[in-house]
Amino acid sequence: MGSKRQFRIWRGDETGGDLKDYAVEVNEGEVVLDVIHRLQATEAPDLACRWNCKAGKCGSCSMEINGKPRLGCMTRMSTFEETETVTVTPLRTFPVIRDLVTDVSFNYEKARETPAFAPPADVAPGDYRMQQVDVERSQEFRKCIECFLCQNVCHVIRDHDENKQAFSGPRFFIRAAELDMHPLDAKTDRKEYAQSEMGLGFCNITKCCTEVCPEHIKITDNGIIPMKERVVDRRYDPLVWLGNKIFRRGQVPQTSATSGHSSGAVTAGAAHGGVHSHAGGSHDSSAERQAQQGVNWQREVPHPTAPAVDSSGKLPLTELTFDRAAAPSPFGDDVEFPLPPEHLNFAHPQQDEPKH
Amino acid sequence: MTETRIERHHYDVVVIGAGGAGLRAAIEARLAGKKTAIISKSLFGKAHTVMAEGGAAAAMGNVNSRDNWQVHFRDTMRGGKFLNNFRMAELHAKESPQRIWELETYGALFDRTKDGKISQRNFGGHEYPRLAHVGDRTGLELIRTLQQKIVSLQQEDQREFGSYDARIRVFAETTVTELLLDGDRVAGAFGYYRESGEFVLFEAPAVVLATGGVGRSYKVTSNSWEYTGDGHALALRAGATLINMEFLQFHPTGMVWPPSVKGILVTESVRGDGGVLKNSDGKRFMFDYVPDVFRKQYAETEEEADRWYTDPDNNRRPPELLPRDEVARAINSEVKAGRGTPAGGVYLDIASRKSAEEIRRRLPSMYHQFKELADVDITKEPMEVGPTCHYVMGGVEVDPDSGAAAGTVRGLFAAGEVSGGMHGSNRLGGNSLSDLLVFGKRAGGHAATYTDQLAARPAVSVAAVEAAVETALAPLQRDTGESPYQLQQDLQVVMGDLVGIIRREGELADALGRLAELRERVAKVSAVGGRRYNPGWHLALDLRNMLVVSECTAKAALERQESRGGHTREDYPAMDPKWRRVNLVCSLDGDTVRLTHKPLPKMRPELIGLFDRAELSKYLTDSELAEFDALTEEANN
Numbered sequence: 001m002g003s004k005r006q007f008r009i010w011r012g013d014e015t016g017g018d019l020k021d022y023a024v025e026v027n028e029g030e031v032v033l034d035v036i037h038r039l040q041a042t043e044a045p046d047l048a049c050r051w052n053c054k055a056g057k058c059g060s061c062s063m064e065i066n067g068k069p070r071l072g073c074m075t076r077m078s079t080f081e082e083t084e085t086v087t088v089t090p091l092r093t094f095p096v097i098r099d100l101v102t103d104v105s106f107n108y109e110k111a112r113e114t115p116a117f118a119p120p121a122d123v124a125p126g127d128y129r130m131q132q133v134d135v136e137r138s139q140e141f142r143k144c145i146e147c148f149l150c151q152n153v154c155h156v157i158r159d160h161d162e163n164k165q166a167f168s169g170p171r172f173f174i175r176a177a178e179l180d181m182h183p184l185d186a187k188t189d190r191k192e193y194a195q196s197e198m199g200l201g202f203c204n205i206t207k208c209c210t211e212v213c214p215e216h217i218k219i220t221d222n223g224i225i226p227m228k229e230r231v232v233d234r235r236y237d238p239l240v241w242l243g244n245k246i247f248r249r250g251q252v253p254q255t256s257a258t259s260g261h262s263s264g265a266v267t268a269g270a271a272h273g274g275v276h277s278h279a280g281g282s283h284d285s286s287a288e289r290q291a292q293q294g295v296n297w298q299r300e301v302p303h304p305t306a307p308a309v310d311s312s313g314k315l316p317l318t319e320l321t322f323d324r325a326a327a328p329s330p331f332g333d334d335v336e337f338p339l340p341p342e343h344l345n346f347a348h349p350q351q352d353e354p355k356h
Numbered sequence: 357m358t359e360t361r362i363e364r365h366h367y368d369v370v371v372i373g374a375g376g377a378g379l380r381a382a383i384e385a386r387l388a389g390k391k392t393a394i395i396s397k398s399l400f401g402k403a404h405t406v407m408a409e410g411g412a413a414a415a416m417g418n419v420n421s422r423d424n425w426q427v428h429f430r431d432t433m434r435g436g437k438f439l440n441n442f443r444m445a446e447l448h449a450k451e452s453p454q455r456i457w458e459l460e461t462y463g464a465l466f467d468r469t470k471d472g473k474i475s476q477r478n479f480g481g482h483e484y485p486r487l488a489h490v491g492d493r494t495g496l497e498l499i500r501t502l503q504q505k506i507v508s509l510q511q512e513d514q515r516e517f518g519s520y521d522a523r524i525r526v527f528a529e530t531t532v533t534e535l536l537l538d539g540d541r542v543a544g545a546f547g548y549y550r551e552s553g554e555f556v557l558f559e560a561p562a563v564v565l566a567t568g569g570v571g572r573s574y575k576v577t578s579n580s581w582e583y584t585g586d587g588h589a590l591a592l593r594a595g596a597t598l599i600n601m602e603f604l605q606f607h608p609t610g611m612v613w614p615p616s617v618k619g620i621l622v623t624e625s626v627r628g629d630g631g632v633l634k635n636s637d638g639k640r641f642m643f644d645y646v647p648d649v650f651r652k653q654y655a656e657t658e659e660e661a662d663r664w665y666t667d668p669d670n671n672r673r674p675p676e677l678l679p680r681d682e683v684a685r686a687i688n689s690e691v692k693a694g695r696g697t698p699a700g701g702v703y704l705d706i707a708s709r710k711s712a713e714e715i716r717r718r719l720p721s722m723y724h725q726f727k728e729l730a731d732v733d734i735t736k737e738p739m740e741v742g743p744t745c746h747y748v749m750g751g752v753e754v755d756p757d758s759g760a761a762a763g764t765v766r767g768l769f770a771a772g773e774v775s776g777g778m779h780g781s782n783r784l785g786g787n788s789l790s791d792l793l794v795f796g797k798r799a800g801g802h803a804a805t806y807t808d809q810l811a812a813r814p815a816v817s818v819a820a821v822e823a824a825v826e827t828a829l830a831p832l833q834r835d836t837g838e839s840p841y842q843l844q845q846d847l848q849v850v851m852g853d854l855v856g857i858i859r860r861e862g863e864l865a866d867a868l869g870r871l872a873e874l875r876e877r878v879a880k881v882s883a884v885g886g887r888r889y890n891p892g893w894h895l896a897l898d899l900r901n902m903l904v905v906s907e908c909t910a911k912a913a914l915e916r917q918e919s920r921g922g923h924t925r926e927d928y929p930a931m932d933p934k935w936r937r938v939n940l941v942c943s944l945d946g947d948t949v950r951l952t953h954k955p956l957p958k959m960r961p962e963l964i965g966l967f968d969r970a971e972l973s974k975y976l977t978d979s980e981l982a983e984f985d986a987l988t989e990e991a992n993n
Contacts (some may be wrong), residue, residue, distance in 0.1 A: 007740065026617060027614070029614020029732065030615050030732065031616040031730075033616075034615050034616055040841065040891055041841035042833065045839060045840075045883065045884055045891070046884055046893070047891070048888075048890065048891060050399070050888035051581065052404070052581065052582065053397055053406060053407055053581075054580065055403075055494070055729065056497065056728070056729060057406050057407055058398075058402045058406050058407075058580070060398060060402050062401065063759065073616070074728065076616065095891055098551075098888050098889040103549070103551075108400060112507055112510055112514075112520050114507075115506075116463070116815050117463030117508065119463075125454070125457040125458050125460065126416075126454075128460045130468055131472055132467060132468040132475075134465070138465055139465055139490065142465060142490070142500060143493065144500075145406070145496065146401055161862075179463075182465070185463075239466070258913075271808050297571060342373050350925075353873075
């Protein structure tokens, strides 16, 4: 029935440690967490590991299995070859406490910094009325079980401790998005706050967080991108900055010259290559009107495409399994530069004047 | 011992447990202006409450306007077979809607009706659609909402005092091992940080217990590791009493194999949709277990049973659809007769009965759950199922209005699964989530009031702290004792096999003997390694709690000579109205569990008047019925 399988498990604490080899009996139908429990009950009673519900609902048993951030209770032994050595290590982004247990207090600090739900002042308890279709968008993010795998995989902080101060991470971007989309939330500057205080601009949409989410929340597509698209302040956003370089915005007199107000939302949209922006994003009616005149609304806009997935239906994880060095293009692999002019949503201020 | 470092904290109210009840209690204490600590065995937000799927029962009448608190009260009493503390059931039914609406002001997003109100769904035992829900993750929504409310209170304090922790602080991954008393008054709580193994002492005049249940004493359970009966045991040792400990809710079909999903529930609709139970001989054994009282309604042949699914009007129901306790009893008997599966269950087969496509369409969540968690394809192979321990109705005996623990101790409060009485002998689905909110708020509020009334703060005695340190360190200092894992396994075998879903006098007596042996072995348990995040040590300390609570359950189960709700005695298979008038109360006398009988509080006339006589006659004794008749006559005149 059972068979001996090879495991390498990181043992140690903040002063250091290394991988220890174990040969463990594995029975049919078991998951990695079962194997850890067996080890605790036999040769390693003090092996430290968090767990709780063992049904993929609490998000406690986050660990890295063969280098991939996973929940121990959701990783079946049958997904490995009989002869394969399974390597289990603690989450890399957070300081180790002992063995597989890490200090995840970073996440709780960021949670405390994220402004809470602001109840509408004039609605009494029991009088809240919302439509299902409106709550569903936020409900997707409220599925989050706080396993912090997205925080762990996010390369803004994974190997850059110095970014932790200014960056809240995907978990809290979707918390901001959730509140932003809450039909009755009375706070109106969630996006701006995310940009200026939570470090939304650091994110360059490699979608690693979405890929590791055990709840299959579309963190990037449904949470981060819509916020990035509509956020007014574009100064700190490297994506917009990059977009500006590519489109030479810096040298072109902008519509904002007349309004004194940036039309950043529109340009930011264009920079996402394929995901075109919504008119009205600049909140400046004269700039909008002017922009609209020069826009060819019939132009062919590439459809948003699904991410390129591998044979298992998952995005190839960047650092370990991706077929090239460095992260994939944040614009999508199917976008080439320079963009064809007909794809651009841009109005040159003098475009209607006769050419010399 | 004096050299051991102990971190000291002063609080007004200490809440032990960070599930729904604990968080709600803490919010209330903080809103009352008290300096409040929340002690969580896990990380903040990981409590077992997240496992609740169905919803929170509250008679808001959003879907059916005929629903009201009286109907909810009736359903709750019926579900608990009239053993409930009526006042708790009344408060619960009256206050649940406000508690749910309040969650919306904290940011909760429930599923909606067409007119934008909170949607409510049907559930077993509830007369009208009553469960506020969010898909099948209502418990998660509840925890997250309360967690975020606490964060928002901390943000207020940060603005006012410059510190998030000024008035409410969460001690994550911290376990309390002992309550400390000053005479008969609570003076504090002693425990350790799981992460570092360092000790911590909370000096506080009021403690709210919200530690959940006891399921980890059972082999097959849907409960998490935290459910070691800590609060039950802490209360007992502090001089409080437990009631109704014989009542445990078992679900007849929990998965027993593969191990990765052991204990997880298989919904009853698998059987409703054609799933059949088979033993290891491949025999559809339920036909042998139809009791006489049900004989007329259930099919006698497989052919007839199979025809029922398509033609229920002209055929009788298949015996797989007997009530839960009958099915559980049958499964239990087959396993004990040696016709079980290797993992100790029976087969639940839907694969050979329905097409794969139909199974996926009718049971999508079951299909996905097993595919994802266990790689079991229920369209191709039978499931292995057996009764799984789900919820403990029994718990700390409390004053229904304030949640103050009964017994000799003052300043101790309890709410949620750790408290007893609300659900009587059997809990209705959906009532636990609203229970948490209603009684969590009450316990937190009354704990705050209690501290106001104190003339002086009780003092923690140094000797008590030293004793607590010694007890906590003992397993690490022994190296001759047994492994805590082995002891837990042995305890689970005793409870699962002898104090399980179907009980017999001989087995219960046997269990008590074995628990006494285990007690000696647990007293000598040893844990290897150091104090830093050492799960073996943690378990060694939990064991004595599990043991004393198991003794309460076994003793009460042996004493109650009837079958009612979550307590089934094979030798006393019927409900006995005389036993309905009795609560079995456990207390601790030195080291031994003492059991006493206590009469149930009598329902107020206007409440008992909500029931009709025919129904009451099933539960009440003749003298109680005569009293009821006198009441109705009085009302008619």
